Amino acid sequence: MIIAEKSWDAIMVGGPPEGGGEFHDEMMRFWNQAAGLFDLSSPPTVKLGSELGVALYGENTGLINQTMYITIRLKDPQGLVVKTYSTTPRICSPGSYLFGGSLTVCDIIGDWTAQGELYGEGGLLDTWQGKIGTAGEVKKAFPWKWVGIGGVVLGGLILLAPKEKKA
Amino acid sequence: MRGKASNSGMIAGEGAVISLALDEQTWSAIEAISAANGHLEFWRLIEKDSSGNILNIWQTEAFFPVNIPLGHMVQAEVDIVNDSSYDLAGTLTVEFLDPDGSSRGKRSFTYSAILLGTQRGVTTSYTTLDKGGTWAIHAKFEV
Numbered sequence: 001m002i003i004a005e006k007s008w009d010a011i012m013v014g015g016p017p018e019g020g021g022e023f024h025d026e027m028m029r030f031w032n033q034a035a036g037l038f039d040l041s042s043p044p045t046v047k048l049g050s051e052l053g054v055a056l057y058g059e060n061t062g063l064i065n066q067t068m069y070i071t072i073r074l075k076d077p078q079g080l081v082v083k084t085y086s087t088t089p090r091i092c093s094p095g096s097y098l099f100g101g102s103l104t105v106c107d108i109i110g111d112w113t114a115q116g117e118l119y120g121e122g123g124l125l126d127t128w129q130g131k132i133g134t135a136g137e138v139k140k141a142f143p144w145k146w147v148g149i150g151g152v153v154l155g156g157l158i159l160l161a162p163k164e165k166k167a
Numbered sequence: 168m169r170g171k172a173s174n175s176g177m178i179a180g181e182g183a184v185i186s187l188a189l190d191e192q193t194w195s196a197i198e199a200i201s202a203a204n205g206h207l208e209f210w211r212l213i214e215k216d217s218s219g220n221i222l223n224i225w226q227t228e229a230f231f232p233v234n235i236p237l238g239h240m241v242q243a244e245v246d247i248v249n250d251s252s253y254d255l256a257g258t259l260t261v262e263f264l265d266p267d268g269s270s271r272g273k274r275s276f277t278y279s280a281i282l283l284g285t286q287r288g289v290t291t292s293y294t295t296l297d298k299g300g301t302w303a304i305h306a307k308f309e310v
Contacts, residue, residue: 001309004247005308006207009231010304012302123222123223123233124223
């Protein structure tokens with residue numbers, strides 16, 4: 001004799017993206033440049049001790065409101081996570097964006113990377129991973145240009161200088 | 168307790184019959200217990216990627232249906248809660264029903280005594296999601 005019986009429609013596999021979401025590359029490219037952080041396609045080289053960071057934008061590509069949040073891990077050149085950041089979960093309407101950004105001071109020479117994850121009500125929706133910059137000693141090029149300009153000016157002055165009359 | 172047989176007599180009068188009960192007794196001989204009673208509760212759903220790394224654990228059905236990519240593996244656990252006024256014995260079966268309605272990852276366990284007011288669970292085996300569509304968790308408890 002069956003005492004209790006129940007079913008749950010628990011899992012949607014490859015179904016409609018009611019709970020869909022993804023990082024929006026164009027928004028991230030635009031805002032990272034606008035914020036003066038970096039161009040995603042050509043991460044900067046900065047002086048040791050400077051800040052590097054990234055801004056990520058997640059879009060609710062689903063058809064309904066859903067609670068979303070972003071996590072960002074910043075990694076040093078050895079791959080160690082030096083900072084973990086998570087946005088507060090927020091209800092996002094379809095087509096709206098969720099912003100998450102994080103900065104860190106680069107105290108090790110080499111390539112710094114970041115890893116972002118976008119979560120929604122369906123769990124992990126999208127990931128982003130990339131280089132955010134290179135920390136190093138920024139060497140100043142020898143100012144050959146100014147040497148050249150200075151030489152021309154000096155030569156001109158010598159030529160134009162009044163000559164002493166011989167007695 | 169031993170009882171006495173009922174003894175009654177009849178007195179016949181002018182066209183009337185009077186029946187007198189001389190002795191009467193009741194025995195509380197049988198207690199009919201209430202029917203077995205219990206309900207099923209979703210306990211958790213675990214998602215693993217194709218390499219076996221755990222990606223998500225849902226412990227509420229509030230997010231159902233959750234979106235999981237094709238090829239990932241899942242395991243569900245459902246509990247039977249004993250709502251009876253006595254210990255319950257029976258078999259709990261939990262399975263997935265794929266989009267075609269076929270049983271997947273089915274597992275059962277027979278409990279000899281679930282104490283009143285307590286609950287016991289059964290998990291499905293890990294099952295690879297190899298069909299697109301809605302997958303259901305189905306559970307039943309039989310005595």
